[in-house]
Amino acid sequence: MAGVLVVGELANGSLASITGELLTAARKLAGPLGEPIGALLMADRAGNTAKEAGQAGAEVVYVVEDPLLKEPPVELVLSAVEQVVKKVQPTVVLLGRTPLGRDLGPRLAFRLGVGLVQDAVDLACDAQTKKVTANRPVYGGNAVAKVALNSRPHVITVRPKVFEATAPNPAPSPKVEAVPVKLDAAAAKIKVLKRTQQEAAGVKLEEARIVVGGGRGLGGPEPFKQLDELAKLLGGAVGASRAVCDAGWMPYAYQIGLTGKSITADTYIAIAISGASQHLTGISTVKNIIAVNKDAEANIFKEARFGVVGDWKKILPAFIQQVQELVK
Amino acid sequence: MPLNIIVTAKQVIDPETPASALRLNSQLKRMETPPNIPPVINGFDENAIEAALRIKDAKGAANVKVTVISAGKSFVLDVIKKPLSMGADELVLVQDDALEGLDAFATAQVLLAAIKKVGKFDLVVCGRQASDYDQAQVPLFLAEGLGIPCVTIAKKVEVPESKLVVERVLPNGTEEVEATLPALVTVSNELGQPRYPTLRGIMMATRKQPTTWKLGDLGLSPAALQPKVPIEQLFVPTSQRQCEFINGENEEDKGRKLALKLREAKII
Numbered sequence: 001m002a003g004v005l006v007v008g009e010l011a012n013g014s015l016a017s018i019t020g021e022l023l024t025a026a027r028k029l030a031g032p033l034g035e036p037i038g039a040l041l042m043a044d045r046a047g048n049t050a051k052e053a054g055q056a057g058a059e060v061v062y063v064v065e066d067p068l069l070k071e072p073p074v075e076l077v078l079s080a081v082e083q084v085v086k087k088v089q090p091t092v093v094l095l096g097r098t099p100l101g102r103d104l105g106p107r108l109a110f111r112l113g114v115g116l117v118q119d120a121v122d123l124a125c126d127a128q129t130k131k132v133t134a135n136r137p138v139y140g141g142n143a144v145a146k147v148a149l150n151s152r153p154h155v156i157t158v159r160p161k162v163f164e165a166t167a168p169n170p171a172p173s174p175k176v177e178a179v180p181v182k183l184d185a186a187a188a189k190i191k192v193l194k195r196t197q198q199e200a201a202g203v204k205l206e207e208a209r210i211v212v213g214g215g216r217g218l219g220g221p222e223p224f225k226q227l228d229e230l231a232k233l234l235g236g237a238v239g240a241s242r243a244v245c246d247a248g249w250m251p252y253a254y255q256i257g258l259t260g261k262s263i264t265a266d267t268y269i270a271i272a273i274s275g276a277s278q279h280l281t282g283i284s285t286v287k288n289i290i291a292v293n294k295d296a297e298a299n300i301f302k303e304a305r306f307g308v309v310g311d312w313k314k315i316l317p318a319f320i321q322q323v324q325e326l327v328k
Numbered sequence: 329m330p331l332n333i334i335v336t337a338k339q340v341i342d343p344e345t346p347a348s349a350l351r352l353n354s355q356l357k358r359m360e361t362p363p364n365i366p367p368v369i370n371g372f373d374e375n376a377i378e379a380a381l382r383i384k385d386a387k388g389a390a391n392v393k394v395t396v397i398s399a400g401k402s403f404v405l406d407v408i409k410k411p412l413s414m415g416a417d418e419l420v421l422v423q424d425d426a427l428e429g430l431d432a433f434a435t436a437q438v439l440l441a442a443i444k445k446v447g448k449f450d451l452v453v454c455g456r457q458a459s460d461y462d463q464a465q466v467p468l469f470l471a472e473g474l475g476i477p478c479v480t481i482a483k484k485v486e487v488p489e490s491k492l493v494v495e496r497v498l499p500n501g502t503e504e505v506e507a508t509l510p511a512l513v514t515v516s517n518e519l520g521q522p523r524y525p526t527l528r529g530i531m532m533a534t535r536k537q538p539t540t541w542k543l544g545d546l547g548l549s550p551a552a553l554q555p556k557v558p559i560e561q562l563f564v565p566t567s568q569r570q571c572e573f574i575n576g577e578n579e580e581d582k583g584r585k586l587a588l589k590l591r592e593a594k595i596i
Contacts, residue, residue, distance in 0.1 A: 099499060103480055106432075106468035115433050115556025118463045133560065138461050139359045142347055145461075146561040150554075189477035189511075193493075193504040210596075234596055242517065252483075252497065252518050258462065259516065261499070267595050277347065288595050290586070291571070299347055304571040306593075308586050310579040318583030326591050 005090035018096035020165025032125035044070035054174035073188035114151035141277030210236030217272025221249035256282040275300025372455025412533035413525035426550035434553035436469035441546035483518035
């Protein structure tokens with residue numbers, strides 16, 4: 001068959017949010033292509049997830065169940081996806097550019113002998129020519145490349161949180177198909193010795209509604225105490241630019257940007273952040289950006305809704321004091 | 329038997345170039361910097377070089393050989409020789425007019441051929457991605473092409489005895505993993521600052537000449553490097569947002585007024 005195949009991810013026995021987003025993205029291609037949307041679900045036990053995938057827009061759900069797919073190493077997922085893709089022969093394969101997908105995508109493409117679009121933020125397909133194109137940010141977000149795909153299947157990883165997971169109405173009742181694959185535990189070459197969770201105190205950065213971010217212009221680690229005070233007042237979290245983390249002022253768990261975290265906050269208060277494109281990538285979905293910077297030409301003001309030009313050392317304490325009175 | 333480490337490095341435009349100084353070349357579909365801003369070695373590749381040199385420090389200089397490979401149409405020699413001045417043993421440049429605007433798949437073909445021509449390797453170290461096209465593809469292609477284990481986004485790389493031990497960066501923590509050699513690892517900025525070349529290192533590097541290969545030396549033809557993912561158009565995104573600047577008598581006043589404004593706009 002043809003089709004747009006979404007490589008699903010599961011989290012805690014349910015569809016991960018990225019999978020719903022990919023099914024939305026798939027509709028942009030499936031319509032013009034005139035081909036169905038498939039979802040591939042891999043787990044030791046798929047449970048109710050095939051139904052969930054149907055509700056999110058999958059017309060065919062391919063289920064791979066194998067005990068080896070319980071918290072599987074990437075090589076086993078890769079092997080399963082490769083076998084399913086060779087069997088199903090989709091026109092397009094969509095993956096999330098998640099920690100799993102960014103390793104899986106290139107390796108899958110290489111094994112299939114095709115090119116890969118990594119980190120797509122938009123997809124398009126010409127209904128007449130059936131030509132698929134994708135937009136991806138390059139040069140740290142300073143430019144966007146519109147790329148074509150000259151090999152088939154078209155393998156694309158999609159940036160998380162760009163597409164909104166929306167259920168189609170009516171939702172298709174999916175055809176569920178179990179796909180047998182052969183997995184070899186010996187294919188896993190990486191042995192995990194230990195995992196360390198770094199739980200940041202307070203509100204989680206990726207989930208906070210308000211984030212207060214600090215940049216290189218703060219000059220050192222101490223001012224983050226003030227940022228923390230402000231974040232607490234607003235029930236939000238603190239983040240930082242890469243320069244701050246590279247300088248060791250804040251741990252890397254606080255880094256926002258292209259190679260750090262992407263936040264989903266409604267509001268981002270940027271203190272002494274110039275707004276390098278790499279940083280803006282991590283706040284691209286934020287509606288209200290508020291910037292305090294001494295340089296009126298700083299890039300951050302191009303994205304900001306409200307801005308204050310001046311010395312944060314004088315502006316911030318007065319701002320915090322006023323906020324304190326307002327939220328009392 | 330020394331431990332042979334190959335590091336891949338790419339010459340890129342300086343990512344610290346202010347956006348206002350970047351110029352879009354829509355014909356060649358790339359961003360360009362003014363002539364007074366020299367290119368740099370991709371930052372994550374410098375982290376990769378640093379990772380290799382730390383292994384060399386740990387095991388003793390005589391027990392580790394670090395070879396850096398770079399491919400491109402042209403190089404600024406002072407820039408691309410930096411790994412040598414940092415302490416790498418050899419530099420291999422694949423330099424050919426055909427190496428212009430390659431996609432990740434083609435780049436990987438060139439590097440794979442170069443790695444095979446270098447021959448002996450126990451460990452390949454790459455930057456996690458390049459700051460120009462941010463693809464994060466080539467290292468994984470290399471691992472697949474070489475058929476070796478691949479560990480991504482490392483903050484610490486060690487080779488105790490004859491195995492690879494890596495501390496990886498996860499979204500909310502870290503993970504320590506182990507793999508047998510030969511293997512490939514990609515390195516992130518969490519590894520820490522790359523070392524500065526010492527005066528002695530710079531002197532040594534001046535005397536060393538890179539090995540230079542053409543595409544033909546690798547048994548490759550330009551026809552094999554046709555892009556699978558061609559760039560059709562490169563454009564600079566425009567922002568629709570309009571910033572409202574808060575004015576006041578002095579900076580304290582501006583701070584207070586900002587808070588009031590945010591309340592008025594129901595943001596706080």
